[in-house]
Amino acid sequence: MGNLQETPSVAPLSAGGAIALEIRQAPVLTLIVFVPVVILLERISPGAHTLLFLMSVVAIIPLAALLSRATEAVAARTGDAVGGLLNATLGNLTELVIALAALQAGQYLLVKASIAGAIVTNTLFMLGGAFLFGGLKYHIQEFNRVNARFQACLLFLATIAVLVPSLISEVDQPPAVEVSQKLSLGLAVLLIVVYALGMLFSLRTHRELFVSVSHAEEDERLWPLTPSLIVLGVVTLLVALVSEIFVGSVQVAAEHLGMTPAFVGFIVVALVGAAAEMTTAFSAARADRLDLSVGVALGSAVQIALFVAPVLVLASYFIGPEPMTLQFWRGAVTMMVVATMAAALLTNGGHGTWYTGVMALALYAIFAFTLFVLPPANPL
Template sequence: MRRLLHEIRHNPLLWLLVFVPLVFAAAQVWPEAHTLLFVLSVLAIVPLAALLSHATESVAAKTGDSVGGLLNATLGNLTELVIAITALRAGQIMLVKASVAGAIVTNTLFMLGASFLLGGLKHHVQEYNRTSARVQAGMLFLATIALLVPSAVSGADSAAAFNQQLSVGLGVLLITAYALGMLFSLKTHRELFASVEHAESGHEAPWPLGLALATLAGVTVLVALVSEVFVESVQQAAETFGMTPAFVGFIVVSLVGAAAEMATAFAAARKDRLDMSVGIALGSASQIALFVAPVLMLLSYVVGPAPMDLQFWPGAVVMILIATLTATLVTNSGRSAWFVGVLVLMVYLIFAMTLYLLPPRV
């Protein structure tokens, strides 16, 4: 605990933790002040993300970057899961689908591209394990096919009932594929996913494993609670700031939900630990596509007013497909430089600008 308090005292970014109790207090006192709650929740998530970053790096120092990246992706995706479940309970199925599709695209393009850019600005050329990246990209491509099929056959007779049955079957297949992928990468072929050795050394002393794990668990819960306040206020706040519903779900919710993972991925890239950055970005995207999306679909039968299917609007499926192909292309060599990050970020900015100016019809 002393290590944690010392870190908070000496890191000005963590002083923003004061906004965590403030956002909960404001939610109780001024529940209708949506714009205020939106700003406070974003400010509260930032320091929590920084804490999560430090704790995850400490765990990765004990377990290796590949496992550390997987752990961070898993805990980070709890935020997206809570945001989506909150929206499901409110019957905002379209917001759920937009946030899921946006999370996949944001992690694949924005997080990966920014990691390449930030790491490349400090290091001339960076290397990482391309086998791990290709496996994650392959899993993401499988999920893209599963999301493409319901949209492709949506014009069939009795489409509603058919899509529900098809979505359940696809969800089971995706969860099975994800479980087998974890078995492959963490058990049967673990040696293929070892981190690339880097010349840079002298990392900060990691926290004790017990403190790191406790911090990971506690901070993840706080991020999830703050995210509930965020999702309840984001729609009204979006109108105040002139943002469209499509832009909110696809871009804003995704960026805030992935804040914790981004903090870790960017810090790792700057320290020339690109294996961890790539593992978090692609691992999180494939985890959302193969696990979070089908789990949300199955949960909708329990917590939602109406069941959700896996039929996304065509524009979202196209963006996911392009993001997957982009990630596959840029990670094929196992090397990166800052300009590669610029190219990937440009693809993401094209999507963001399109959604801001011309939201898809749903």
């Protein structure tokens, strides 16, 4: 007894100390200085659109990293299903802010291209990247295929709702604009109701079906819950502010950089808007938490299709120059349908490998290259 030495205890870090340590250990967070710089530059030189566009993209990167880390901490305490929903919701605020700003300016092509691009980006690029990054570290990763099938079914329903207004515009005697607007309004309300009932089903009445199957150990460096929630709120506001600057400069900058509005909305806006969710999905896959990655990727796409798009239709009656419809150009509809079918096929087995990710990313690259070299001549 006398020879036993008492092991000195290490005092746990305070909430502020834990976050400060995280910032020091992540060099990418040093880019946070671009957030006040781009805000100040927008006040001083609002006409420098190309510079504002590039700097706003850089400023979103550290904000996405902070949002990812805080969301992981919350998800570890609420479960991957709720965590994925939380990350998808906060991440989609960026797309919603960008789309609302474009909607108010009457840039409906940019709005619709960003909606279609967000769905395709989340189901192919984000999901494929998660499979690739996770598969390079782990031979085979498992996830709850019931959740994946559920999300894929919701996404398929949403693409059908978008397909109907687009199809009726192609008939021999297309209906009047007022008919298309009424149809889109009714479908928007229906999609929001379906989305709300889907959340009730997955988070309340049948939540046992959506339990994570990942085997990752809890990260000891997770932030405390309260500071994580505070960071989520503050960073979300900053992302929204930087996104407004991004919207104000993206059109002119795109012309200077030789990009079309369809490519900007479908690819650039979608990738920038999903930066926070991608960071979470990729890092979760590397930590063998593929359930969270799949939940973020497909959950975000479902939320865009069933909630964000209908909300934009409703908002157009109040802030837009005229009501917006759910009528997309044929190329966008085709890409959304194909992406939905690909996501259903790739997640059907309940396990992921690196080559699964390669196939999803290859399909996304085909779409991106096609839009870049051959934009739609008459998209709407």
